[in-house]
Amino acid sequence: MEPYTPRTQTGGRKKNITLSQKEYSKITGTIASVRRHRLQQDDIDGNEQVNGRVHLSRHVHAGRDWDEPSFIAETSFVKAPLNSRVSLGNAMPNSKGKAKQESLDHVPIDIQEAIILEDLLYVLMGIEGDYIRFHPDYSPDEDDPIQGVRYVVEPSIDSSLRDLVERILPLGTYYTAITAFIEHRSHLDYGLVNHALCAAIRDMLKDYQTLLSQLEHSFNTSPQFSLQKLWFYIHPTVHTLSLIYHLTMELGTADDPSAELSSDSASTSDAEEEARNEALGIGTAKLKSVLSENGLSSSGIPVKGGEVLAIIYERMQSMSGDPTACMLYGTLLKEAGTPYVGMLKEWVMTGRLVDPYEELMVKESKFINRGILEMDYTDEYWERRYTLRDGSTQSGTKGHKAGIPLPRSAGGRLPGGACIPPLLEGWKHKILLAGKYLNVIRECGIEINRAQNQSEDDDKFSMTDERFYTFLQDAYTHANQTLLQLLLKDQELIPRLRSLKRYFFLSQSFFLTHLLDLSQNELRKSTRSASLVKLQSLLELTLNTDVQGEDSMFREDVKVIMAGSGLYDWLMKIISTGGLGSEKEGDNEAAHEEAKKDKDDKKPLLGKSSDTLALDYHVKFPLSLVISRKTILRYQLIFRFLLHLKHVEQSLGAMWIEQKTLPWRQRVPNATESEFEKWRLRVFLLRARMLAFVQQILSFATFEVLEPNWRALEVKLAKVTTVDQLLRDHLDFLDTCLKECMLTSAKLLKAYNKLIVTCATFAMYAAPYTKSANQAMAETEMPEGQRRRWEYQMKFEKNFDHWFKVFLDCVQFYASSENGSLLPLVVRLSSISKKSS
Structure with missing residues (x-):
């Protein structure tokens, strides 16, 4: 029996069994x-x-x-x-x-x-x-x-x-x-x-x-016992x-005031609430999980898990000059941290998260799994299935996020498991990644050996023991090496990346030229009219004909798709939301969907399919961790940039071939000869300048941006030691390529877009120009036609000269201030400017 001690007000909780x-x-x-x-x-x-x-x-x-x-x-x-x-x-x-x-x-x-x-x-x-x-x-x-x-x-x-x-x-x-x-x-x-x-x-x-x-x-x-x-x-x-x-x-x-709820009122409505939730098709557990994901239940989290350990540790540090306090709080920290350390060990050793009371720093979103996500499941699975409860990432994101509880009003600590013990603050990302790596291995059906480097004294680890942090480092290294070997050797990651580079980046290859030649009829159609089935057949024919040996690996994974919006409109929307590689990464696809929806709502896509044609690449788990939807998006942007350049180059080349015919080469034997000759030379000169500009941009992007960066990536891949380093190097390679291809700067992109559209529009006027030349040769052209002919020519020249100057000034500015890799492009464009002058 116990002494009289005031009891807590437990409301409707079940009382202990006692004597009558x-x-x-x-x-x-x-x-x-x-x-x-x-x-x-x-x-x-x-x-x-x-x-x-x-x-x-x-x-x-x-x-x-x-x-x-x-x-x-x-x-x-x-x-x-x-x-x-x-x-x-x-x-x-x-x-x-x-x-x-x-x-x-x-x-x-x-x-x-x-x-x-x-x-x-x-x-x-x-x-x-x-x-x-x-x-x-x-x-x-x-x-x-x-x-x-x-x-x-x-x-x-x-x-x-x-x-x-x-x-x-x-x-x-x-x-x-x-x-x-x-x-x-x-x-x-x-x-x-x-x-x-x-x-x-x-x-x-x-x-x-x-x-x-x-x-x-x-x-x-x-008898000698006294008060003293x-x-x-x-x-x-x-x-x-x-x-x-x-x-x-x-x-x-330390609990928030809102956490002190009436147990009686809660107990009386539990049955009704559960019945109502079941009738709506959402069980109690699912409802709580959804509310937690949206950050709606943060105010009722009791002091538990990591927050308890943080409070004990802070008190021990604040009273470090008191030996009794240090010993007492140290003992309590060790004993209270035993289940926390046990959960951490289970996570970093097996990839299983066993946290029934949500006390650990790692959070699982159970509704994100490989089975229910049809498209792009790997990005969701890797990025959001397992996260830190405090919302932090390795990129150092700050600010409140959805699903992250608000800090306590007193003390400013995050509540419950979201509060990471100070001793583990520097290890939280390694702890998260170690478990995620092992979880990926488990999803691949590979058995994980729990006994790796485990000694008999492992169960006695505490957060104040140096051996515990040695154990965490060893577990992280083991998980890294295991997954890295799985990706590089078993899943053939390097050959996969090389095939991506061949299909998406080789703008000068015969494969891309042959594809454009075969599909030119389809590419002249609007996006809605072009046949994806026919374009896919032409792509497979091109790959089977032109790609041999190692280049033919994984060609069955390459597919033709049609983007929902034009390349430059989409890029401008992405830049306006923060840019590729920013913390608003999730907004990039949202911008794409918004642009697509706007076009669908307003009118049918009237642009040519050459502006929206793109390639897609499909891989399976776990390769999709590296070749994810986030990286495929970057590959597609670069491919569409190169494809559009190649298409404009071919159009200008076709215009040059057409202008080698008789009407363009024959001399006019009358008084209008001097005027016609002047107009014809102006057309030839403008076409040559545009073609030189497109070829210089294409050559710069291919040989001075993509190839050097790819060789640098290969060197890094040969020395890579961790999975997160592999992911970071691959993403950095793509972001660098996008930046040096001028696809991430709004000013450069705007000037370049105006310039390349002028070149493409000029190439579309090849037939009207030929018709005007024929009329001039037959002496049937009216004065009104002559005037219109010169108006078109002057308009094209004015637009090209203006935007070329603007673009060249922007390139020179960025080359001297932010992006030194643009210096070779300055030299190339300056040569075009001197020839034209």
């Missing part, structure tokens, strides 16, 4: 009877002084029948020092019903000391005494039990005794508060870390209770329990 009131009264009365008879046999009278001490009787209560059988045979139970005191304390009526005790003004000081000593032994167990009572303002039903019970001493006590008593009284407050905290935080909802912490504190209280038993024995047997000796024995304990008390106070008051 009749059985309880019978047992406590019997124990009191046994103690009374034992004291009588020792000739100790409760109202007489023995050896300078007075034992006031607490054993006779009105209406009690003492003629019941006793437990005299159970000597080990009866002689336990605290049993009679605890049982009598529990059997005492409510303190408010007690008669007021007589004043101690005229009682000798030695008798006062004996009386107060006996009262103190009760108070130290959380039981009200005769002359040490509960504070008048204390109400068991209204006050927070975790705050502890406050006591006041009888005013008539001698002042010399009062000073010592008031030093000892806080122990009673500490004990009741700590006991209430243990009872409250042992509930399942508070998680494994709180359970381990309560168990550790309960073990420390056992030492305190043992000390009280020894003091009780000394009080009953030693009591203070001497319990003085160290006051400091120890004070440290535990202040820790429990901080843990108990």
Whole structure:
């Protein structure tokens, strides 16, 4: 049986199984009877002084029948020092019903000391005494039990005794508060870390209770036992329990106010709410998970998991000058962190997340899995299936995100598992990646050996042990190397990347030229009219004809698609949302979908399919971690950039061939010869300048951007040691190519777009120009036609000259300030400008 201790208000929670009131009264009365008879046999009278001490009787209560059988045979139970005191304390009526005790003004000081000593032994167990009572303002039903019970001493006590008593009284407050905290935080909802912490504190209280038993024995047997000796024995304990008390106070008051919900109202509506959720097709667990994903339930998270460990560690650091505090908090940190360390070990060793109370720093989004995501499941699976609860990433993102709980109003810590213990703050990304790597391996059906480099002492790891961090580093290295070998050797990652480079980047290859030649009829059609089936057939024919040997590897994974918007419109939308590689990466595809929707809503896509033709590349898990939808998007942007350049080059080349025919080469034998010759030369010159511009851009992009960057990537891949380094190097390669191809700068892209559209539009006027030349040769061209011919020519020249100058100025500016790789392009474009002048 336990002493009277204020209980927590648990509302509708299930109460512990106890004895009935009749059985309880019978047992406590019997124990009191046994103690009374034992004291009588020792000739100790409760109202007489023995050896300078007075034992006031607490054993006779009105209406009690003492003629019941006793437990005299159970000597080990009866002689336990605290049993009679605890049982009598529990059997005492409510303190408010007690008669007021007589004043101690005229009682000798030695008798006062004996009386107060006996009262103190009760108070130290959380039981009200005769002359040490509960504070008048204390109400068991209204006050927070975790705050502890406050006591006041009888005013008539001698002042010399009062000073010592008031030093000892806080122990009673500490004990009741700590006991209430243990009872409250042992509930399942508070998680494994709180359970381990309560168990550790309960073990420390056992030492305190043992000390009280020894003091009780000394009080009953030693005439020399005094208040000074009591203070001497319990003085160290006051400091120890004070440290535990202040820790429990901080843990108990760190919850947000909104977390203190009424248990009664919650319990009455649980059944109705669950039934309603089931009727709507969402179970309770699923609803909670959805709310957690959207950050709607952050205010009700109790102090648990990593937050408990963070509070203990911070208190230990703030009291680093106190050896007792360091030892105490260090012990509690080790014991409370045992389940946390166990969950971390399971995660970094097997890739399994076992966190039933959401205490760990790693969070799993259970609704993201490989089965339900049809398109682009790998990006979702890798990026969002397992994340850190605090929302941080390796790129150092800051600010609040959806699904991340708000910090506590007091202290600023993230609640629950989102609060990462300070000792693990620098390791959180390695912990996350180690488990994610192993999880990928498990998804591939490969068995993971749990016993890798595991010793017999691994279970004794704590967060303050250097061996634990050596273990984390070894687990991270093992997971990295295992997945890296799986990707590079078993899944043939390097040949896959080489095939991507061949299909998407080789703009000067015969493959791309042949594809454009075969599909020119389809590419002249609008995007809605072009046949994807026919274009796919032509692509396969081209690959089977022109691609041989190593170049033919994985060609079945290449597919033809039609983008939903023009290349440059899409790029401008992406740049306006933050740009490729920014923290708004998720907005890039949203911009693409928005552009596509806008065009679908307004009018059919009237642009030619040559502007929207793109290639796609399909890979399976786990290669899709590297060749993900995010990287395929970048490959497609570069391919469409090169394809458009190649298409404009072919169109200008076709215009040149057409202008080698007779109407363009024959001399005019009349007075209009000089004017026609001048116009014809102007057309030839503008066409040559445009063709030179397109060829210089194409050559620069291929031989001075893509090829050097690819060779640099190959060098890095040969030395890669970690998976995250592999992912980072591949993405950096693509981002560098996009930047040096001028696809990430709004000013460069705008000027280049105007310039290349002018060239493409000029190539489309090849037939009207030929018709005008034929009319001039046949002397049938009217003066109005001559004027229109010159207007078109002057408009094209003016547009090209203007935007060429703007583009050249932008390139020179960026080459000198931000992007030094554009210097070769400045030289190339300057040569075109000098020739034209």
